[in-house]
Amino acid sequence: MDIRAEVLTIGDEILWGQIVDSNSAFMCAELTKIGVRTVCKTSVGDSKYAVTDALQAALTRAEIVLITGGLGPTKDDITKKTLADFFNATLVEHPQAWDNLQQMFARRGRVINELNRAQALLPDKATYIPNDKGTAPGMLFTTPTGQLVVSMPGVPFEMKHMLLAYVVPKIKEAFTTPIIVHRFLQTVGIPEAELALRLEAWEDALPSHIKLAYLPSRGRVKLRLTGTGAQATLLKQDLEHEAAKAIPVLGKYLFSHQDQELEQYLTDLFVAQNLTLAAAESCTGGAFAQRVTAWPGAGSWFNGSAVVYTREAKIQLGVRPDIIDEQGIVSEACARAMAIAAKAFYGADYAVACTGVAGPGLPTDTPPVGTIHIACAGPGGAVVHQQLALLQDRAINIDLTVINMLNMVRLQIENA
Amino acid sequence: MDIRAEVLTIGDEILWGQIVDSNSAFMCAELTKIGVRTVCKTSVGDSKYAVTDALQAALTRAEIVLITGGLGPTKDDITKKTLADFFNATLVEHPQAWDNLQQMFARRGRVINELNRAQALLPDKATYIPNDKGTAPGMLFTTPTGQLVVSMPGVPFEMKHMLLAYVVPKIKEAFTTPIIVHRFLQTVGIPEAELALRLEAWEDALPSHIKLAYLPSRGRVKLRLTGTGAQATLLKQDLEHEAAKAIPVLGKYLFSHQDQELEQYLTDLFVAQNLTLAAAESCTGGAFAQRVTAWPGAGSWFNGSAVVYTREAKIQLGVRPDIIDEQGIVSEACARAMAIAAKAFYGADYAVACTGVAGPGLPTDTPPVGTIHIACAGPGGAVVHQQLALLQDRAINIDLTVINMLNMVRLQIENA
Numbered sequence: 001m002d003i004r005a006e007v008l009t010i011g012d013e014i015l016w017g018q019i020v021d022s023n024s025a026f027m028c029a030e031l032t033k034i035g036v037r038t039v040c041k042t043s044v045g046d047s048k049y050a051v052t053d054a055l056q057a058a059l060t061r062a063e064i065v066l067i068t069g070g071l072g073p074t075k076d077d078i079t080k081k082t083l084a085d086f087f088n089a090t091l092v093e094h095p096q097a098w099d100n101l102q103q104m105f106a107r108r109g110r111v112i113n114e115l116n117r118a119q120a121l122l123p124d125k126a127t128y129i130p131n132d133k134g135t136a137p138g139m140l141f142t143t144p145t146g147q148l149v150v151s152m153p154g155v156p157f158e159m160k161h162m163l164l165a166y167v168v169p170k171i172k173e174a175f176t177t178p179i180i181v182h183r184f185l186q187t188v189g190i191p192e193a194e195l196a197l198r199l200e201a202w203e204d205a206l207p208s209h210i211k212l213a214y215l216p217s218r219g220r221v222k223l224r225l226t227g228t229g230a231q232a233t234l235l236k237q238d239l240e241h242e243a244a245k246a247i248p249v250l251g252k253y254l255f256s257h258q259d260q261e262l263e264q265y266l267t268d269l270f271v272a273q274n275l276t277l278a279a280a281e282s283c284t285g286g287a288f289a290q291r292v293t294a295w296p297g298a299g300s301w302f303n304g305s306a307v308v309y310t311r312e313a314k315i316q317l318g319v320r321p322d323i324i325d326e327q328g329i330v331s332e333a334c335a336r337a338m339a340i341a342a343k344a345f346y347g348a349d350y351a352v353a354c355t356g357v358a359g360p361g362l363p364t365d366t367p368p369v370g371t372i373h374i375a376c377a378g379p380g381g382a383v384v385h386q387q388l389a390l391l392q393d394r395a396i397n398i399d400l401t402v403i404n405m406l407n408m409v410r411l412q413i414e415n416a
Numbered sequence: 417m418d419i420r421a422e423v424l425t426i427g428d429e430i431l432w433g434q435i436v437d438s439n440s441a442f443m444c445a446e447l448t449k450i451g452v453r454t455v456c457k458t459s460v461g462d463s464k465y466a467v468t469d470a471l472q473a474a475l476t477r478a479e480i481v482l483i484t485g486g487l488g489p490t491k492d493d494i495t496k497k498t499l500a501d502f503f504n505a506t507l508v509e510h511p512q513a514w515d516n517l518q519q520m521f522a523r524r525g526r527v528i529n530e531l532n533r534a535q536a537l538l539p540d541k542a543t544y545i546p547n548d549k550g551t552a553p554g555m556l557f558t559t560p561t562g563q564l565v566v567s568m569p570g571v572p573f574e575m576k577h578m579l580l581a582y583v584v585p586k587i588k589e590a591f592t593t594p595i596i597v598h599r600f601l602q603t604v605g606i607p608e609a610e611l612a613l614r615l616e617a618w619e620d621a622l623p624s625h626i627k628l629a630y631l632p633s634r635g636r637v638k639l640r641l642t643g644t645g646a647q648a649t650l651l652k653q654d655l656e657h658e659a660a661k662a663i664p665v666l667g668k669y670l671f672s673h674q675d676q677e678l679e680q681y682l683t684d685l686f687v688a689q690n691l692t693l694a695a696a697e698s699c700t701g702g703a704f705a706q707r708v709t710a711w712p713g714a715g716s717w718f719n720g721s722a723v724v725y726t727r728e729a730k731i732q733l734g735v736r737p738d739i740i741d742e743q744g745i746v747s748e749a750c751a752r753a754m755a756i757a758a759k760a761f762y763g764a765d766y767a768v769a770c771t772g773v774a775g776p777g778l779p780t781d782t783p784p785v786g787t788i789h790i791a792c793a794g795p796g797g798a799v800v801h802q803q804l805a806l807l808q809d810r811a812i813n814i815d816l817t818v819i820n821m822l823n824m825v826r827l828q829i830e831n832a
Contacts, residue, residue: 015454017445018631020438024459029433038431040466043440043457050456057473215434279723285709286702289723293701296776296810298725305723307695307705313720313762346729360712394712 003175005031006058007041010051010069010079011154014043023068023159030163035178035228036064036171046070051082055149063147064171066163069154071119071136079151080123080139087141087149089123096128097121097137104135129166134158140170148174178228183239185223185246186256186265188407192216195253199223202246209235210242218396219403220262255410262406263292269413270301277409278346279305280317280338280353282329283372288352288402303346308338314355317341328367330356335373336383343377350412352376352405356388358397372401376408384412419591421447422474423457426467426485426495427570430459439484439575446579451594451644452480452587462486467498471565479563480587482579485570487535487552495567496539496555503557503565505539512544513537513553520551545582550574556586564590594644599655601639601662602672602681604823608632611669615639618662625651626658634812635819636678671826678822679708685829686717693825694762695721696733696754696769698745699788704768704818719762724754730771733757744783746772751789752799759793766828768792768821772804774813788817792824800828 007024014021021043028038039061044050051070058065070079084091098120105112119135122128129138129150136153143149150167152159171177187195192214196203203212209229215222225242227235247254256265270277279288289305292298308314311329315321318341319334327333338353356372357365370390377383388404390397423440430437437459444454455477460466467486474481486495500507514536521528535551538544545554545566552569559565566583568575587593603611608630612619619628625645631638641658643651663670672681686693695704705721708714724730727745731737734757735750743749750771759767772788773781786806793799804820806813 014441015444015457016448017441017443017454018629020436020441022436025430025433025436027433028431032432038433039461040470041431041459045455054456213434278729281702281705284706285714285718286697286705286721286723287709289697289702290700290706293703293723293725294811294814298701302701302725304725304729305702307702307709307721307723309709309715309718309720310762313694316761316763345732346726347732395710398710 003036003064003177004039004062005036005064005066006062007038008051008054008058008065008067009041009043009154010046010067011043012045014069015045023154023156026156026160027066027068027163030168031064031066033180033182034168034172035180036175046078048078048082048085051079052086055083055086059143059147059149063175065147065149066167067149067151068159071151071153080121083126083139083141083149083151084123087123087125089125091121092124093117093120094122094128094137096130100130100137101135129162129170131158131162132165133161138162138166140167142174146174179230179232179235181227181232181235181239182259183225183227183236183243184257184259185225185243185250185254186220186258186260186262187223187250187253188220188255188262188403188410190221190253192221195221195223198249199246202242202249206242207238210238218399219407222259252411252414255407261295262403262410264295266292266406266410267295267297267301269410271297273413275350275413276301276303276346276348278303278342278348278351279405280314280342280351281305281307282309282314282338282353282355283358284354284398284401284405285309285358287398288354288405291402291406303348306342306345314338314341317345330367330371330373332373332375332385332387335375336377336385339375339377339383350376350378350409352409354401354405356397356401358401359392359394370397372397374401374405374408376405376412378412378416382412384408419452419480419593420455420478421452421480421482422478423454424467424470424474424481424483425457425459425570426462426483427459428461430485431461439570439572442572442576443482443484443579446584447480447482449596449598450584450588451596452591462494464494464498464501467495468502471499471502475559475563475565479591481563481565482583483565483567484575487567487569496537499542499555499557499565499567500539503539503541505541507537508540509533509536510538510544510553512546516546516553517551545578545586547574547578548581549577554578554582556583558590562590595646595648595651597643597648597651597655598675599641599643599652599659600673600675601641601659601666601670602636602674602676602678603639603666603669604636604671604678604819604826606637606669608637611637611639614665615662618658618665622658623654626654634815635823638675668827668830671823678819678826680711682708682822682826683711683713683717685826687713689829691766691829692717692719692762692764694719694758694764694767695821696730696758696767697721697723698725698730698754698769698771699774700770700814700817700821701725701774703814704770704821707818707822719764722758722761730754730757733761746783746787746789748789748791748801748803751791752793752801755791755793755799766792766794766825768825770817770821772806772813772817774817775808775810786813788813790817790821790824792821792828794828794832798828800824 126139141149343351359369361369542555557565754769775785777785
């Protein structure tokens with residue numbers, strides 16, 4: 001009863017290694033969500049022969065084939081012509097596509113030339129799929145045996161919108177996809193292996209219609225419980241029942257029940273409690289502030305961050321020179337002083353700071369690469385500190401330090 | 417005479433959409449560099465049948481098949497067993513692999529169990545490829561018709577090192593790859609379409625053994641001239657000769673002749689001239705500092721950045737309240753004042769600043785989303801300013817502002 005899909009991405013630039021194909025991962029993830037199993041993913045160049053060959057192979061293995069790319073006006077529309085030939089169809093101007101094209105160009109104040117107008121041509125055996133974000137329409141074909149072949153543009157935000165708004169509903173219409181409900185448990189600060197050990201008994205006792213996935217990213221592990229069944233309300237109850245058993249085991253490592261990032265969780269926490277945050281960053285070099293402000297709305301709770309890379313900049317922020325001279329620039333005392341200084345400079349309720357050796361460096365470095373001190377100053381003069389012993393890699397060390405800083409702020413507020 | 421390759425990545429997590437497969441783009445790019453053409457890229461799950469099927473298909477189309485993934489101890493070594501069966505080979509312990517494994521575990525202070533020891537087993541028809549960065553060795557098979565099948569681990573930094581250190585040399589040994597020389601011209605601040613128009617005549621007149629590629633990234637276009645021939649010295653002369661004709665056309669948009677990022681170029685520039693830089697960031701929220709400090713050695717020329725998200729933080733840094741109240745927080749005057757204040761706070765030779773509306777927002781916003789002012793203060797009180805009119809997307813606006821700030825600093829120094 002498995003519904004199988006294949007993903008086919010088209011473009012010479014993919015095979016030249018000029019771009020990383022992130023489209024196919026998005027499509028696979030969305031298919032997984034609705035209970036469709038991707039069995040193969042293929043990328044071929046802008047060649048009619050290669051596309052036909054790949055499509056033919058895909059149709060021997062799957063009920064659904066999702067294609068992206070090769071629809072631009074400058075690419076000689078290789079995908080559209082190839083699909084028209086494959087399905088024995090003729091290209092004709094589609095009124096709705098032509099309408100959408102005119103509106104798109106009018107909005108951008110541009111004139112349509114013949115090359116552009118050709119984008120409104122569609123194979124007469126295709127169902128038109130609107131492109132609300134661009135000029136190349138999508139196409140859906142149904143084979144005599146009921147397989148679906150869908151062609152979408154390669155521009156990521158056009159494809160993503162089209163997939164979610166039109167293609168997923170069409171798949172659900174054509175196939176009986178199972179009802180799938182997800183429940184998330186987001187953890188931070190505990191390695192995947194340790195987590196798996198703690199949860200082993202619970203995982204083994206899960207009923208057969210509920211599956212657990214460990215989705216690790218740097219410093220965090222997202223647990224996804226997926227329930228499959230016939231009735232959404234019952235599934236949700238089952239998932240809550242199972243999640244409730246895991247929550248006490250996860251303890252302080254659990255930060256959220258939503259599918260969200262740690263910094264999104266912090267945003268909600270600070271906004272709800274009407275608090276403000278600031279930072280002083282040495283070894284993370286602005287990466288903490290960058291991550292927090294990547295989400296809209298940071299202005300209402302994040303006052304700012306002083307990136308103080310040099311000794312002088314730390315002193316200018318308010319760290320006493322004797323602390324640096326006597327305890328060292330990479331020290332608990334310096335991290336604490338930076339947090340206190342940033343809290344005062346930015347007038348914030350909380351301020352978090354870091355100082356350390358991100359690397360790369362020599363094995364003889366003192367302190368060694370990966371030694372990082374973080375501290376957080378909160379209301380009433382409370383300052384917490386933690387020393388991290390990280391790795392040799394600069395980018396990973398910066399990233400892990402940011403995660404640890406975010407988590408330190410969370411714990412200090414939740415324990416307040 | 418084309419040498420064709422296929423890339424095969426193995427892993428259920430790729431097909432579930434849990435990870436973006438960046439390995440294959442890296443492999444394709446490295447193959448392109450040595451004149452090998454990738455004709456197809458396939459991802460399949462951890463299934464013996466799927467891997468065998470994909471490998472069989474690949475060998476009908478290509479001389480070289482590069483495989484990654486499925487080599488970990490927890491995955492039941494699906495790739496290794498499958499390849500052993502495919503090539504009618506027996507798994508035996510390889511002395512060098514066993515040696516390497518023991519050394520790896522000793523360095524990490526860990527004990528080897530039986531599951532780990534199995535990683536030293538190799539098909540007896542495979543050539544051992546050392547893994548200097550991890551525990552799963554690579555394997556190379558040669559088919560009776562001289563095709564190469566190479567299996568590498570899926571961990572990106574292990575694969576990358578193995579590919580460059582061992583696999584590329586083996587490909588060059590087995591096939592007569594053409595001699596390929598690249599010449600880069602890095603531009604910033606000019607759209608790809610405008611650049612293409614300016615370079616049209618030059619590109620059309622390029623000799624047939626020299627190809628031009630436009631490699632665009634946000635705000636920048638990397639031009640890559642690729643010369644193919646039999647003699648490296650002559651090729652280099654030809655490339656210099658052609659590049660020299662383009663340089664005057666590129667003018668101030670050309671920032672580097674190396675394959676490097678704009679911030680790497682700035683690092684070299686500041687270090688060579690013994691100068692220091694600081695920043696004051698509002699709408700970029702630390703992204704400028706983050707990008708500059710992502711590269712090692714920033715400590716010697718980058719003093720820091722004041723991320724001043726709020727009105728109060730800007731005033732605390734040194735911006736006069738009346739400037740904000742009379743001209744607005746998003747204004748030329750505020751950007752200039754921020755640059756001057758950051759220069760003083762950090763005691764730097766140059767300081768660059770930004771203030772603007774990154775978005776998302778409403779169409780009725782005043783000033784509209786995408787309005788961003790940047791300014792750079794240099795020696796002797798010189799301050800330059802630029803107003804940007806960017807897009808609706810927050811992440812893109814932040815990224816483009818950072819690029820424009822980097823470029824503003826470059827131009828101010830080069831014009832000094």
